[in-house]
Amino acid sequence: DTAVSQTPKYLVTQMGNDKSIKCEQNLGHDTMYWYKQDSKKFLKIMFSYNNKELIINETVPNRFSPKSPDKAHLNLHINSLELGDSAVYFCASSQVGTGRGYGYTFGSGTRLTVV
C-alpha cells in the first residue's frame, strides 16, 4: 500500500493552461505539505495544511491554490501555467511535531513540464 500517493506522475502542458495535482495519504497523519523541487534539486515549501486548515503559505504566486477536502487529501491547482513553473512537485505528510522527531513521508513526485 502506497503511503503518500500523487497523481499524475508526469504532466506536460502548454503555457496558459490550468492543471491540478492530487495527493492522498493513508497514514492517518494530521499535516500535509506541498514542496517544489527545482532543476538544481533545491526544495522549497509552498503550503502546509493541518487537519484541513492552512498553516503555512510561503511566498507563492496566487496562481497556485491548494485545497484540502479532508485531512487525507491535499490537492494543488495551478492557473495560467508559466514556463518557470516547470519543476517536480512533492506532496508529504507528517504527524504533528517535527520538533519532536516526526519527519515527513514523501510522495514520489509529479514532474511538471510547461512548454
Place this chain on the structure above:
Amino acid sequence: GNSVTQMEGPVTLSEEAFLTINCTYTATGYPSLFWYVQYPGEGLQLLLKATKADDKGSNKGFEATYRKETTSFHLEKGSVQVSDSAVYFCAEGGGGGNKLTFGTGTQLKVEL
C-alpha cells in the same frame, strides 16, 4: 528564518571509500535533525534522525551525531557502495507550523 547548510556536490567516490557530508544548522534551541535520501526519479526517504544533543542516528551503515556545540549533523559511512549514489538532504525541524527546513542537497556518485 532558520537555515541548513550542506557541503556542495557533486561528491564522487570510489566504491568502499569513506563518506562524509557536512551539515550545519542555525536554529536555536534543540531542533530535531534529519537526513533524507533521494534516489533518481524517486521521492525523498527518511534515512536517519536525531532528536537531542549527542544522539546518534544510524541506518543502512550511515551515521550522524547531533552536535549542539558545533550546530552540526554530519553524515558518515565507512564504506560506500554504487547503490548509495543519490542526493542526500539534511533537514532541521524546530520551526513553527511543523515545518522542516532542508539544505540544498548533496549529490553523491559512487563509481566502481
